[in-house]
Amino acid sequence: MLNLVRKDLLVLRWHYLFVALYALLFGLLITKGTFILLGALPAVMMLVMGSGLELKNRSLVFVGSLPVTRGQIVRARYATALVFTAAGIAVTVAMNLINRYALGREHGFSGLMIAFIIGIVLFFSAIYLPAYYWLGSKGEHVALGAALALIVLAGFVMSGVLGSVYGSGYELGVRLRAWPPIALGGLVVAVSVLLFVLSGCISYRIVRRKDLGT
């Protein structure tokens, strides 16, 4: 299974440059509210680019012919999503440090942001991956479009939530303000992890009986 994760990471190659470039540009233009998107988008981009490459190369046939089980194929894809999530967080932390120490800009970076990044990426993966396995190359663009719209929406909603928690004005924020950040972050992470695991089970059910490469 580790070899499968390794494959997913190696396949991207120069696509990483693209992600890094994006992070740098976006990271320098950052404003307070969009910090979450800064971290979530690269993770999502990598996941989407990776599966796009798989589809373009009909590599489900390739992967299916390797000495691995269907279960391992699915688990590895989800593990890769976790690695990408971690990479997204790393990007945010790095850009925050650059902003703070090199540029002297303070964005009020917090643990809650990390929780929200985890939440968004896992939420996205939980929707995108089963759709990817279910629809295959036929509906991948549909799945991708829908999932991307969802994530941008989620990103802004969460940014909004975050803004309202610490700023003021939003009705939702008023109610959430009562929550300590740690409980709010914990809730977001817990729900997304739950969805993520559930999604993994659904993907496995899809892949178990799927005709790969037809």
Add this chain to the structure above:
Amino acid sequence: MNAIEVRGLVKKYSSFALGSLDLNVRQGYVTGLVGPNGAGKSTLIKLLMGLSAAGAGEIRIFGEQMPEQEAGIKARIGFVSEENTLYEHLSIDAMRSIYAPFYKRWDAQTFRDCLNRFELSPRSRIRSLSKGMKMKLSLAFALSGGAELLIMDEPTAGLDPVFRREMLEILSGLMLDENRTILFSTHITTDLDRIADYIVFLDRGTVVFNESKEDLFDRYALIKGDKKWLDRDVRQAFVGIRETGTGFEGLARDRGEAIRMFGDGAIIETPTLEDIMYFTVRGERHRAESRA
């Protein structure tokens, strides 16, 4: 000993059904899977590789159950797919670094030798390779994983005669090792006339025959002669007949019987696989039509 055993295998698609199939692929030999387009060759291979899930039936490879034991089984199989499934945007060497760790018995030397032999550079981008080169590369990967069983889906389709010859040379070289088994599908039957030991003939999703090529060539006879011979009894002796203005040509079910029947009155030849395939399919279609 059988490398592959298939019992009661069924796979249904909306427009096509395979099976129920029973099949043995003997260890240590080359088995050719032939049949017209759409006969179910690729479907069968996908089922054997665990790429498709069977509707019913049992597949055993090396005596172990597919797909329950798929990881262990596939570690011993080298697979060459009809279409390139390697990552087009990678270089050969990058692809190797992804592929090799999956195989415990990966042999770096074999891989280098293959690349040299096939005149492939490790730095070449896979996308830049011609169809024949990609096929060679797939073969190099399949051979370097230490496979005991090589399963290939139409490996010679769309390739020039020079490469097809080369490929047959490689395959016959592999068979020096009596533990190796090769199963490959093709609709270019001349590839099999020489090197195949056993022939599995699929038509419309069922096995028409599965026997040694020697037996096939002994049993069938290709008869060419005057149409005046063709009465109802004589027709019965044929698998299929093609009649023209100048005479007839047909595949007789039993060589001995044909010799008795025609003696010097007709030309009696050993058929090629293509003859056998052509007349069998033709005969079946004809019988199906006359029933309808």
Add this chain to the structure above:
Amino acid sequence: MNIQISNASGEPIYSQIVGRVRGAILSGELAPGTMLPSIRQLAKDLQISVITTKRAYEELEKEGLIDSVVGKGSFVSGANEAFIREQRLRAMETKLLEAIKEGKSLGLSLEEVIGHIRLLDQEGESEG
């Protein structure tokens, strides 16, 4: 040992191999005890199927021309020349018997059959 096989001759490949090896043994080109290429090696060299070469070797073994030792390979049989000659004589007799039978069914006397054989022999000599 040189073996050439033809795809166009119409003679089955296994029997071409048998004929070639038999000829080489009977002519003394292959001395008793000489090791023959393994079944798989021969199949590879001729690029034909393993079963075909196997069948050829089995045929040769049946004729007493070669011995196969499991795990060691196939060798030209040590059987003496008299034995080999006898084998060939017996093969010839079978063919003659067939000819005589066919002649009788055509209503020919034995003398007439022999006459045909003489005639064929002369024809063969004048042609060759």
